[in-house]
Each structure stands twice: as structure tokens, then as C-alpha cells.
Amino acid sequence: MNFTETLWSIFVVFVFLSYLVVLYQIVADLFRDHELSGGAKAVWFIGLVFLPVLVGVIYLVARGRSMALRQMARAQASAAETEDYVRQVAAPQSRTERIADAKRLLDDGAITPEEFERLKAEALS
Incomplete structure (x- = not known):
């Protein structure tokens, strides 16, 4: 070809x-x-x-x-x-949802109480 x-x-x-x-x-x-x-x-x-x-x-x-x-x-x-x-x-999640997610992580042991308080403060600010 x-x-x-x-x-x-x-x-x-x-x-x-x-x-x-x-x-x-x-x-x-x-x-x-x-x-x-x-x-x-x-x-x-x-x-x-x-x-x-x-x-x-x-x-x-x-x-x-x-x-x-x-x-x-x-x-x-x-x-x-x-x-x-x-x-x-x-x-974006509401403040309540972010705090509830952080609480769930705390209850599961994925974060420490200090990290929970920091996340909670961020959600409230």
C-alpha cells in the first residue's frame, strides 16, 4: 500500500x-x-x-x-x-451543627476535651 x-x-x-x-x-x-x-x-x-x-x-x-x-x-x-x-x-454548617459534630468527635474519642472546647469557641465566635 x-x-x-x-x-x-x-x-x-x-x-x-x-x-x-x-x-x-x-x-x-x-x-x-x-x-x-x-x-x-x-x-x-x-x-x-x-x-x-x-x-x-x-x-x-x-x-x-x-x-x-x-x-x-x-x-x-x-x-x-x-x-x-x-x-x-x-x-456552611450552623453553629449548632458544628458544636454537635465536635461533641460527637469528643464522645467517639477522636478529639481531646481541649480540642472540643477550641472547636466550640470557634463555632460560637
Whole structure:
């Protein structure tokens, strides 16, 4: 195999993998779209099975903008959920909770009474 054939093979594999990624994105968007009826989803899917390249291009032209908007909305919702989780986990404890945690550590023997008093003073300050 010469250099030109190798480059051509690499290009063909790249185009084919790109096509598969686009096809996956179309099918995923198709089934995630709550505004599209089941019959319309079936028609799009059957079209993708029998004429995948043509129907894929038509789908991207006809629904590409809304596809991008749905993807952005999912990303924003995911980011908001992550921020809420981080706020919930990293939220500062109240004074009472910090003293109760320190008391639990003292009762378990993990800290000394002096350390408990220091933690209690920090919580109250």
C-alpha cells in the first residue's frame, strides 16, 4: 500500500466515523425531543434507516437550530443541577451543627476535651 492509498484510507475512516457520530446525535435528539409526536419520530427513524445520508441532511437542515437549542438547554440544566449540589454539599454548617459534630468527635474519642472546647469557641465566635 503506498502513501496515497494510506492517506485515502485514513480520510475514509475519518468521514465514516464522523458520519456515525452525526447519526448518533440525530437519533439521540430525535428521542429526547418531547415536542415531537411518536408518529413523527417513527417517520424520521424509518427514513434514517432506509436513506440515512439524505434524511440526515434533511433533519439537520430542518431541525438543526432547535437541535442546538435543546442541547444548550440540557447543558444549562445539568450545570444548574451541579451548582445546586455543590451549594448543598459545601454549605456552611450552623453553629449548632458544628458544636454537635465536635461533641460527637469528643464522645467517639477522636478529639481531646481541649480540642472540643477550641472547636466550640470557634463555632460560637
